[in-house]
Amino acid sequence: MSDVLFTNVRVFDGGGEAPFTGDVLVQGNRIARVVKTGYGARQAPVHGAQVIDGAGAFLMPGMVEAHTHFSWNDQPSLDAIQRMPPEEHILWCAEVAKKYLDMGWTSCVGAAAAKPRLDVVIRNAIADGTIVGPRYLAASQEITVPGGLGDTTQPHLPQPEFAFGAVVSGAEEMRRCVRMFAKYGVDSVKINLSGESITGMPSEMSQFTAEEVRVCVEEAKAWGKRVAAHARSTWAIKECVKQGIEVIYHASFTDTEALDMLEAHKTEHFIAPGLAWLINTCHNASQWGLTKEVTTKMGYHRELDAAVESMRALRKRGVRILPGGDYGFAWTPHGTNAKDLEYFVKYVGMSTMEARLSATAWGGPMMKMGKTIGYIREGCFADILLIDGDPLADITVLQDRAQIMAVMKDGEFHRAPPMRASRATTRWAA
Ligand SMILES: [Zn+2]
Numbered sequence: 001m002s003d004v005l006f007t008n009v010r011v012f013d014g015g016g017e018a019p020f021t022g023d024v025l026v027q028g029n030r031i032a033r034v035v036k037t038g039y040g041a042r043q044a045p046v047h048g049a050q051v052i053d054g055a056g057a058f059l060m061p062g063m064v065e066a067h068t069h070f071s072w073n074d075q076p077s078l079d080a081i082q083r084m085p086p087e088e089h090i091l092w093c094a095e096v097a098k099k100y101l102d103m104g105w106t107s108c109v110g111a112a113a114a115k116p117r118l119d120v121v122i123r124n125a126i127a128d129g130t131i132v133g134p135r136y137l138a139a140s141q142e143i144t145v146p147g148g149l150g151d152t153t154q155p156h157l158p159q160p161e162f163a164f165g166a167v168v169s170g171a172e173e174m175r176r177c178v179r180m181f182a183k184y185g186v187d188s189v190k191i192n193l194s195g196e197s198i199t200g201m202p203s204e205m206s207q208f209t210a211e212e213v214r215v216c217v218e219e220a221k222a223w224g225k226r227v228a229a230h231a232r233s234t235w236a237i238k239e240c241v242k243q244g245i246e247v248i249y250h251a252s253f254t255d256t257e258a259l260d261m262l263e264a265h266k267t268e269h270f271i272a273p274g275l276a277w278l279i280n281t282c283h284n285a286s287q288w289g290l291t292k293e294v295t296t297k298m299g300y301h302r303e304l305d306a307a308v309e310s311m312r313a314l315r316k317r318g319v320r321i322l323p324g325g326d327y328g329f330a331w332t333p334h335g336t337n338a339k340d341l342e343y344f345v346k347y348v349g350m351s352t353m354e355a356r357l358s359a360t361a362w363g364g365p366m367m368k369m370g371k372t373i374g375y376i377r378e379g380c381f382a383d384i385l386l387i388d389g390d391p392l393a394d395i396t397v398l399q400d401r402a403q404i405m406a407v408m409k410d411g412e413f414h415r416a417p418p419m420r421a422s423r424a425t426t427r428w429a430a
Contacts (some may be wrong), residue, residue: 005049009059025046031381062105062134062408110188194206194232194233198290271319335401338398
């Protein structure tokens with residue numbers, strides 16, 4: 001790969017400062033130099049580097065999606081996702097992985113797969129260059145209880161192949177299940193601690209005993225795996241803190257004690273509320289039978305109010321809130337994930353700066369990569385987006401593929417900027 005010098009770009013470096021005009025040099029897979037215009041003068045082009053005149057385009061770090069389900073297939077039910085045959089399913093996952101990168105998500109954290117090995121196979125294929133996709137951490141299936149969220153088996157078809165999740169009962173079955181996923185090579189184990197109203201078990205209901213949860217965490221940690229939990233109920237949220245479950249998905253129903261616990265342990269947890277699911281289930285799913293009347297009866301409007309209130313409180317307390325969550329349903333299709341940032345501004349009260357930092361500054365630790373990604377700084381991996389527009393003024397530009405003019409991952413263009421030739425350099429076609 002040749003070195004790349006971006007000139008005349010507005011640099012958002014991921015540190016929370018206002019963007020500045022400058023140049024960014026990428027050598028190999030790292031950011032080698034970041035220079036503000038007027039400080040240290042214009043740098044001479046580096047010999048052999050491809051020079052891209054950004055013409056004032058906005059340059060920012062690639063984004064990190066914290067709750068990704070490549071294997072959800074934009075269908076309206078868990079059953080419809082699970083019933084896809086494995087051969088088609090893996091091809092679907094590969095296609096979706098590319099779509100995330102197209103939309104500027106240069107890293108994604110798997111939050112559960114619909115079949116045991118889909119995530120692991122996709123992660124490995126991305127890593128060895130077989131397919132195109134973001135940096136990826138692979139998840140297990142959702143671990144659940146008989147009759148719980150993710151048990152889609154029928155009484156006359158009890159085979160595990162018919163289950164969306166991995167169904168266990170009792171500490172020893174839990175231990176065996178976690179060991180199986182460790183054997184398959186997952187990065188994280190997903191456990192469903194609460195219900196999910198659309199499946200029939202209300203979100204405020206909890207499943208598993210504290211002992212089963214303890215064994216899950218103990219066994220996962222013994223194998224060096226992270227634990228992530230579907231936790232909508234108050235009990236489930238508190239259990240995550242008590243048992244050291246690092247990644248908390250949803251966290252809708254908090255009480256003062258839960259908020260206090262999360263605040264006291266805020267450096268140990270990541271929260272991805274997945275507001276898109278709640279918002280769109282409430283307001284944009286009537287063509288799939290989820291009318292306002294139906295979703296009100298299910299309790300989703302009440303849950304949306306509770307989740308918004310919880311996120312506002314957690315934001316004030318400095319708890320890390322990240323974008324991502326259950327994209328891949330019919331009414332939350334893959335590729336629309338940057339809506340989460342708009343929701344953070346509209347519903348949670350974040351500034352556009354905070355919303356963007358939630359997708360970059362928190363992304364590195366979420367990917368277990370510290371500060372090596374999420375910043376436009378010397379020494380960081382070159383995961384870079386060029387945006388036509390200013391996400392600080394209008395956060396929705398990140399939802400528009402056309403405005404994401406270029407995507408670079410690990411120093412290589414996944415999508416190169418459209419350019420026209422000029423004498424000294426190349427320039428934006430526009
Ligand atoms: Zn999910």
